[in-house]
Amino acid sequence: MLAPGIAHLSFVRSDGQPLDFIPGQFVQVHFQYADGRPTKRSYSLATVHDHALGPGEAVEIAVSYVPGGAATALFEGLPEGGEIDASGPFGRFCLMPADANRRYLLIATGTGVTPYRAMLPLLERAMAERGVEVVLLFGARSPAELLYGEEFRAFAANHPGFRFVPCFSRELPAPGSAQTHADVRHGYVQQFLDEFAPDAEGDIAYLCGNPNMVDACFEALKGHGLPVARIRREKYVSSK
Numbered sequence: 051m052l053a054p055g056i057a058h059l060s061f062v063r064s065d066g067q068p069l070d071f072i073p074g075q076f077v078q079v080h081f082q083y084a085d086g087r088p089t090k091r092s093y094s095l096a097t098v099h100d101h102a103l104g105p106g107e108a109v110e111i112a113v114s115y116v117p118g119g120a121a122t123a124l125f126e127g128l129p130e131g132g133e134i135d136a137s138g139p140f141g142r143f144c145l146m147p148a149d150a151n152r153r154y155l156l157i158a159t160g161t162g163v164t165p166y167r168a169m170l171p172l173l174e175r176a177m178a179e180r181g182v183e184v185v186l187l188f189g190a191r192s193p194a195e196l197l198y199g200e201e202f203r204a205f206a207a208n209h210p211g212f213r214f215v216p217c218f219s220r221e222l223p224a225p226g227s228a229q230t231h232a233d234v235r236h237g238y239v240q241q242f243l244d245e246f247a248p249d250a251e252g253d254i255a256y257l258c259g260n261p262n263m264v265d266a267c268f269e270a271l272k273g274h275g276l277p278v279a280r281i282r283r284e285k286y287v288s289s290k
């Protein structure tokens with residue numbers, strides 16, 4: 051468990067094939083409702099990688115369990131070593147080779163941060179090769195829900211161009227804990243956009259996770275003059 055109710059799950063392809071994925075993409079998990087109707091749900095790949103996953107390399111996802119959720123029941127009932135059907139990868143929520151921006155504004159809530167974890171090697175390359183800066187604004191209710199927080203903090207410590215800003219909506223880190231020394235905020239991510247002075251010319255923004263957050267940030271960034279083409283979105287909604 052990454053946090054209460056949020057699992058980090060790791061799979062390998064049982065057919066021994068590689069998985070050619072671009073960080074930011076997702077897979078779809080296929081299963082049936084209790085009445086036999088087929089359905090599927092999408093999960094972003096969390097695997098930190100910059101090229102195809104070879105045979106036997108882990109396909110990682112982070113799943114936030116939703117009470118009463120159909121896929122949630124599937125994952126909760128899955129024993130270690132259990133198999134699921136999946137397809138993909140899909141999606142275009144990816145860094146683009148032609149990007150010529152000065153800064154990436156990466157904004158997430160909850161498991162919406164997983165695409166950015168997957169992107170770390172590509173971000174590292176973009177920072178080294180073209181001096182791009184990166185700000186990761188990550189909204190979580192509490193320090194316990196700051197998924198992969200230590201990894202992002204360590205990455206920021208080793209990369210001066212990468213700024214990690216956790217935003218806690220409910221509970222701040224306990225006094226004296228490691229997180230109190232970090233660049234933390236108290237509130238929702240969308241409250242802090244102004245502070246980073248979004249720039250229509252230099253920024254490309256990515257928004258991932260809770261649909262209300264994505265919509266709020268999208269409107270705020272448009273208000274700062276960012277063209278729609280420079281605001282890339284992935285909303286975590288159920289596909290029924």
Ligand SMILES: Cc1cc2nc3c(=O)[nH]c(=O)nc-3n(C[C@H](O)[C@H](O)[C@H](O)COP(=O)(O)OP(=O)(O)OC[C@H]3O[C@@H](n4cnc5c(N)ncnc54)[C@H](O)[C@@H]3O)c2cc1C
Pocket residue numbers: 076091092093094095111112113114115116117118119120121122123161162164284285286287288289
């Ligand atoms: C492109 C894409 C990528 C996604 N990536 C991820 C990911 O990496 N990790 C992840 O955990 N999810 C991700 N999701 C969401 C995921 O696909 C499912 O929607 C989620 O896991 C709930 O599925 P479920 O079958 O358990 O619940 P459902 O049976 O679909 O829903 C049960 C009930 O809970 C409500 N509900 C559904 N989701 C939520 C929620 N998040 N919060 C509160 N109530 C909810 C529904 O409206 C419904 O009433 C992604 C969605 C998309 C479209």
